[in-house]
Amino acid sequence: MTERSLTEYREARCRDIEENIKEIRDRIAEAAIRSGRNPEDVRLMAVTKTVEPYFINHAIHCGIDLIGENRVQEFLGKKPELDLDGVDCHLIGHLQTNKVRQIVGEVSTIQSVDSLKVAKEISKQSVKNELVTKILLEVNVGEEESKSGMPYEAVEDLLPEIAALPGLSVEGFMAIPPICEDEVVLRGYFSKMNQLYVDMKVKNIDNININTLSMGMSADYVQAILEGSTMVRVGSNLFGARVY
Numbered sequence: 227m228t229e230r231s232l233t234e235y236r237e238a239r240c241r242d243i244e245e246n247i248k249e250i251r252d253r254i255a256e257a258a259i260r261s262g263r264n265p266e267d268v269r270l271m272a273v274t275k276t277v278e279p280y281f282i283n284h285a286i287h288c289g290i291d292l293i294g295e296n297r298v299q300e301f302l303g304k305k306p307e308l309d310l311d312g313v314d315c316h317l318i319g320h321l322q323t324n325k326v327r328q329i330v331g332e333v334s335t336i337q338s339v340d341s342l343k344v345a346k347e348i349s350k351q352s353v354k355n356e357l358v359t360k361i362l363l364e365v366n367v368g369e370e371e372s373k374s375g376m377p378y379e380a381v382e383d384l385l386p387e388i389a390a391l392p393g394l395s396v397e398g399f400m401a402i403p404p405i406c407e408d409e410v411v412l413r414g415y416f417s418k419m420n421q422l423y424v425d426m427k428v429k430n431i432d433n434i435n436i437n438t439l440s441m442g443m444s445a446d447y448v449q450a451i452l453e454g455s456t457m458v459r460v461g462s463n464l465f466g467a468r469v470y
């Protein structure tokens with residue numbers, strides 16, 4: 227690209243990002259109200275995988291205060307270039323035990339905790355660094371073999387065990403339902419997650435602070451909010467289609 231067209235491309239993409247954020251916030255507000263809540267009760271996360279720091283920073287300048295990255299290496303590589311003042315960073319992609327050491331202390335929250343093993347490692351590294359890492363338990367709500375996440379039925383037993391680990395604060399759940407065309411089926415998955423969220427919230431488990439139900443992406447965040455999501459993770463609708 228010539229310098230001129232690069233500038234034009236960047237400006238056009240920045241305008242799109244700004245427009246997209248406004249539109250998404252409007253749709254979130256509308257869905258929140260339809261579900262009997264306030265617009266502020268649903269947080270918008272900008273999912274930044276594959277997006278260059280320049281555009282992530284633009285989204286931040288447009289008011290984004292929560293970002294999510296999938297890969298430890300990609301996030302740590304981009305982090306020095308990001309304007310993260312007042313921005314909350316979460317890891318949302320599958321986390322291998324051997325990467326835990328690198329990510330603890332670099333994000334406030336790890337949303338993709340799907341086993342006791344990985345929770346124990348996060349606990350160990352957090353204690354070592356004298357900090358508390360917030361975590362969400364990722365639930366494989368559609369029981370898909372190809373997806374990470376713990377089985378829905380396992381949550382009730384695992385939750386107290388994980389909550390008892392030092393250096394962790396269990397804040398809620400994250401889920402990615404199966405891709406499905408049928409709106410009723412889709413909302414059924416979200417509703418099942420909301421049931422878990424509500425049930426676990428009222429249970430008297432020591433050392434948990436359940437306040438987040440992270441569900442809904444570009445294609446389905448409205449449906450997720452209608453079923454109780456408190457945090458939607460939006461990537462392509464916000465930044466444009468991903469180029470790998």
Ligand SMILES: *Cc1c(COP(=O)(O)O)cnc(C)c1O
Nearest residue numbers: 273318443444445459460461462
């Ligand atoms: C990529 C990703 C998203 C965002 O996906 P879009 O469909 O682009 O909005 C949300 N959550 C997770 C865990 C992701 O990996």
